[in-house]
Amino acid sequence: MTAWTGDVRMYPGLLAFTGRIGPADAHAHACLQLLVPTAGTVRLTGADGATRTVTGAAIIPAGVAHRVHADAGATGLAAYIEADSPAGRAATAKLRATGELTDVRTWLTAAGHTTPAPRPARHSAWNPVLDAAVRAAVAAPGGPPSLTALAAAVAISPDRLGRLFAGHMGLSYPVWRRWIRLQRAMGAARAGENLTRSAHLAGFADSAHLSRTVRSMFGITAGDALAATGWR
Structure with missing residues (x-):
């Protein structure tokens, strides 16, 4: 199988990978994942066995099992977002409003109708x-x-x-x-x-x-x- 190869950047609340997307066996993670293919074909299989092609982007919920299928030329962005961050909570709310969290169609539809995440409440000056x-x-x-x-x-x-x-x-x-x-x-x-x-x-x-x-x-x-x- 083609391995994931590219660049990984990590910040508090976010890990971002850009590069070649490889396949991944069934797994789940505590972070939400934003998957944005930029070339090639990437498909996702949910816990129910249904497989869909990611034509634009997908938001994969935290804690939900899934598989990744990717052809040899697949590249893109995979961003792992802390579920308890403002962006993570906003994405989860969008997923819940869209459909069942275990349905791959929900992941694709929610990613296609995103809105800016609310900014966390901040003080006027850095303390x-x-x-x-x-x-x-x-x-x-x-x-x-x-x-x-x-x-x-x-x-x-x-x-x-x-x-x-x-x-x-x-x-x-x-x-x-x-x-x-x-x-x-x-x-x-x-x-x-x-x-x-x-x-x-x-x-x-x-x-x-x-x-x-x-x-x-x-x-x-x-x-x-x-x-x-x-x-x-």
């Missing part, structure tokens, strides 16, 4: 305490600490810091922390570290913990995600 917290969390050895530890480091209550993250980042702190850990682990691996070392640097217990997290969120292993970018 200096949150800025300090983000800097401390990103720089922390072993990955971002717990909310309680981070709040203590910037002299603010955990509850207040949690509200600042939700208001400014559009993600709860635990969700943001998970994405930052993944970002750090992937960055370390692409810089030459093995998966075990990369996992430890990002705060995961071991490479198996890292791979389980990646598979849960994106439906693939950490090694598969890295291999798509040419990592060995």
Whole structure:
């Protein structure tokens, strides 16, 4: 089978792949997926066995089993979106308003009638305490600490810091922390570290913990995600 090969970019709440789209056996993931083929033929099979061709784009719901079929010349974009983000919640609402979440036709129709996602409520100015917290969390050895530890480091209550993250980042702190850990682990691996070392640097217990997290969120292993970018 033709492997997925291309470029992978990760940001808090989003992983975006662009390049050659390959087939994928039945799987599900905790993130929503926006699939936009730009060349070749890509088809999706839902849990009921029905298969449809993606003629424009598809929004695949979180937690719904599906298969991907792609010919050798298929290329495009696959964006994995945090289900609990504003964009993720808006996409899920659109899917539910369109039809059954397990029906491939719903995925195709919802993608063809998208509306801009609502912006998360934000304060008028970036909060200096949150800025300090983000800097401390990103720089922390072993990955971002717990909310309680981070709040203590910037002299603010955990509850207040949690509200600042939700208001400014559009993600709860635990969700943001998970994405930052993944970002750090992937960055370390692409810089030459093995998966075990990369996992430890990002705060995961071991490479198996890292791979389980990646598979849960994106439906693939950490090694598969890295291999798509040419990592060995």
